[in-house]
Amino acid sequence: MRKEIIVCGLVMLSLVLASELIASQKQTLQIEGSTTVGPIADAFAEAFNSKYSNLDITVKKTGSGDGAAALVDGRCDIAIMSRFMKEKEYKKAVENGIFPVAHVVAMDGVCIVVHPSNPVAQLTTQQIRDIYQGKITNWKQVGGPDLEIVAISRDTSSGTYETFHGLVMKKEEMAAGVEYVNSNPQAHARVKTTVGAIGYVGIGFLDANVKALKVDGVMPSRQTIATGQYPVARPLFMFTNGYPKLGSMIYKFCTFYLSETGQEIIEAKGFIPVTNY
Amino acid sequence: MHLNTRQITDKAFTVLTGASVVLLTVVLLIVLGPITWRGAKAVIFKDTIEFRKMQFALYHRGNYEDLQSEIAEVHQFRDAAYLIIDEFKHGIDTDELIDESKQIYRQFGKELKYKGTSGAEYQQIRSLAREIRDKLQATFQSNDKQIIQENIDYILQYRTNGEFVDTAAAGFFTLGEDFLKSVENIDLDKRQEYAGALQKVEDIILHLLGPKPDDPVPALSMDRYGATRWDLAQKLLDQLLWSEKWVQKEADQPMIKVRTLRAEQFEGTKLEPLFGYVQSNLDRMMKPMPTFYWRYFIDDSTPGHYFGGVGPEILGTLLLTLLAMIFVIPLGIISAAYLVECASDNMAVRIIRMGINTLAGVPSIVFGLFGLAFFVLFLIPLFGGASKPCILAASLTLAVLTLPVMIRASEEAIRSVPQTYKEASLGLGASRFRTFMKVTLPAALPGILTGIILSLSRVAGETAPILFTGAVALGPLPKSLFDPTRTLSYGSYDIAVGDRLAMMVPHKQYGMVVTLVLLILCLNAVAIILRAKVFRRLRGN
Numbered sequence: 049m050r051k052e053i054i055v056c057g058l059v060m061l062s063l064v065l066a067s068e069l070i071a072s073q074k075q076t077l078q079i080e081g082s083t084t085v086g087p088i089a090d091a092f093a094e095a096f097n098s099k100y101s102n103l104d105i106t107v108k109k110t111g112s113g114d115g116a117a118a119l120v121d122g123r124c125d126i127a128i129m130s131r132f133m134k135e136k137e138y139k140k141a142v143e144n145g146i147f148p149v150a151h152v153v154a155m156d157g158v159c160i161v162v163h164p165s166n167p168v169a170q171l172t173t174q175q176i177r178d179i180y181q182g183k184i185t186n187w188k189q190v191g192g193p194d195l196e197i198v199a200i201s202r203d204t205s206s207g208t209y210e211t212f213h214g215l216v217m218k219k220e221e222m223a224a225g226v227e228y229v230n231s232n233p234q235a236h237a238r239v240k241t242t243v244g245a246i247g248y249v250g251i252g253f254l255d256a257n258v259k260a261l262k263v264d265g266v267m268p269s270r271q272t273i274a275t276g277q278y279p280v281a282r283p284l285f286m287f288t289n290g291y292p293k294l295g296s297m298i299y300k301f302c303t304f305y306l307s308e309t310g311q312e313i314i315e316a317k318g319f320i321p322v323t324n325y
Numbered sequence: 326m327h328l329n330t331r332q333i334t335d336k337a338f339t340v341l342t343g344a345s346v347v348l349l350t351v352v353l354l355i356v357l358g359p360i361t362w363r364g365a366k367a368v369i370f371k372d373t374i375e376f377r378k379m380q381f382a383l384y385h386r387g388n389y390e391d392l393q394s395e396i397a398e399v400h401q402f403r404d405a406a407y408l409i410i411d412e413f414k415h416g417i418d419t420d421e422l423i424d425e426s427k428q429i430y431r432q433f434g435k436e437l438k439y440k441g442t443s444g445a446e447y448q449q450i451r452s453l454a455r456e457i458r459d460k461l462q463a464t465f466q467s468n469d470k471q472i473i474q475e476n477i478d479y480i481l482q483y484r485t486n487g488e489f490v491d492t493a494a495a496g497f498f499t500l501g502e503d504f505l506k507s508v509e510n511i512d513l514d515k516r517q518e519y520a521g522a523l524q525k526v527e528d529i530i531l532h533l534l535g536p537k538p539d540d541p542v543p544a545l546s547m548d549r550y551g552a553t554r555w556d557l558a559q560k561l562l563d564q565l566l567w568s569e570k571w572v573q574k575e576a577d578q579p580m581i582k583v584r585t586l587r588a589e590q591f592e593g594t595k596l597e598p599l600f601g602y603v604q605s606n607l608d609r610m611m612k613p614m615p616t617f618y619w620r621y622f623i624d625d626s627t628p629g630h631y632f633g634g635v636g637p638e639i640l641g642t643l644l645l646t647l648l649a650m651i652f653v654i655p656l657g658i659i660s661a662a663y664l665v666e667c668a669s670d671n672m673a674v675r676i677i678r679m680g681i682n683t684l685a686g687v688p689s690i691v692f693g694l695f696g697l698a699f700f701v702l703f704l705i706p707l708f709g710g711a712s713k714p715c716i717l718a719a720s721l722t723l724a725v726l727t728l729p730v731m732i733r734a735s736e737e738a739i740r741s742v743p744q745t746y747k748e749a750s751l752g753l754g755a756s757r758f759r760t761f762m763k764v765t766l767p768a769a770l771p772g773i774l775t776g777i778i779l780s781l782s783r784v785a786g787e788t789a790p791i792l793f794t795g796a797v798a799l800g801p802l803p804k805s806l807f808d809p810t811r812t813l814s815y816g817s818y819d820i821a822v823g824d825r826l827a828m829m830v831p832h833k834q835y836g837m838v839v840t841l842v843l844l845i846l847c848l849n850a851v852a853i854i855l856r857a858k859v860f861r862r863l864r865g866n
Contacts, residue, residue, distance in 0.1 A: 107628075
């Protein structure tokens, strides 16, 4: 019986090796990076799979930093990132002979959300900063009910945190009492279930269960984010090594956002297309 | 000890152990119960016609003729709903009407040119058409019924004009008449308000019934179908019937949710009957049917896991787990054999032992980073492979992760084989190697199998070690060991952190988790049955 098992194993191994030789005729496209931009890459991949049958797309979502590192190491074709490359990453890339080119594929607004029962309708960035720094601890202080504020933030490694930290907190530190959660759905769920909560999520996560606040008098919407009136917005990037060869698959993928279908997809995924199509 | 105290302590011990078993069961039920309940909904649920449409389009399942006749059946009921909305919309959405009038004007101009009408006459007819168009547009934008009536009457007097009969311009008059009819029951001052409320109703209907048959097909499959599940359809119906609003009842208090009938917003208008109609005909519009979607376990999914199953994920998890086991079992047994049989108690061996114990306590993400640095970036390129995450690197990483567990379990098993067995074998003249292979190893096999079960469950559920070494969120089926793969553990992580889709398809997320639990149970069951067999053979039955 033992012999049979060994023979089976050998046959399987040889099959695997043989398939390796036959395979890889197909074109591949490796995409790696941000969990925020990931859904766009997923959806583009869906559209591309039905368009080009001879193409295999893989998407890895581990974070913007990993995307940059993978591009620098030559491990991926396109790095998807929710922030621009840092100076260090850029330098390392150039040293490795890789010249990152940024393609802005969409805009994302970071919306400040509260529980829908909260009568407060707007805050200034100063007030939000004070809340996250622990200077304002009760909704009464900003014109709301007598209710303690539960401040919820994303984890410090996320691109959403970085945007919020840079644009609202002005790089100042948050108070110790702030609660950290790991993802947009989690932040949404936490605000939805907590009456006194305040948090921030991408605009795609807005629904009837949470209420978006006006920031500095501007309501987050497609219009205000695209025109830059809403203060907490950011572009989403795809980075390639040099500008991709015209007509290549990478080129088609990175410019797909310019097509009508591409923009429709971006809107369907809850982001804001860069142009008015 | 006093006899009484002894009895009491004995009883207390029995009660305590019994209670802890009960507690464990309860905790298990609390943890696994809801997950299983929600996960089961991915497989057993009531589907709708939209689900069957999706299955046919994506996987070519079902009978084409049956499906078409079903679609025709539901469309009888859906068309009535669309008709109600369209009629109401005619009086509300003036932008569309204005566009339409522009279109007619352009068409009419082309027709005139085509007919070869002479210059002066052409100018004259065309300017008349423009006048009608402008009047019509002013009418659409007016809020005064008196003016609307007058304007339409004015326009309609041109209806019998020879220039307009049987031309595109006839469209002006039907447009005007229709508009007059549709504004009859509408309070025009509320038009803006209605437009906003109508938009919501249309959104819900779109989610419920999917795009209309003659609308352009959306780019993503998630937008191509209405509610594919009956529970979702009912949730949407509830949203359609009731509108929620948060109102401030008392100052300085949180607001309170108030539900009002949406029909009240449209009281007295042509849209009002829609709500009752949809409510009483929903099952005829959706055709719900209980399903057992067993193909969930073999189907591929659309990107983002909105539709489809977990087939590639199961395959990937199995591949990784079994491959890791192939690496770790021989390695673990050989190391354990060395530690028990060959190693003497010196400094080097003590350091090795300490190393193994430390390895067992290292967090799994450290193994992941080690795997990235050693296997992906160093070892595989060294042998000429592409430096990218792949199944081989991931399973090797998992093997390293679970090696300490395997070594410790095997070591204990081999150590517990009675010394007399070995002595008897050696006494008969067998070599040490032969003794180990023929006597010690078979006797230790049940213990080793326990070690395998433990490491198997650990390996199948790990996410962190494969995060950088071989798992992807989206990709084709692996064709060789040098391709990355999707796995159940990474897939559930991906759904949880990624997309707002996670909020729309919770059953998919829980389905994946339950599948993982089931898969580990199955693998363990195989190992346990094997162990029982070995055990029986050892006892000589």
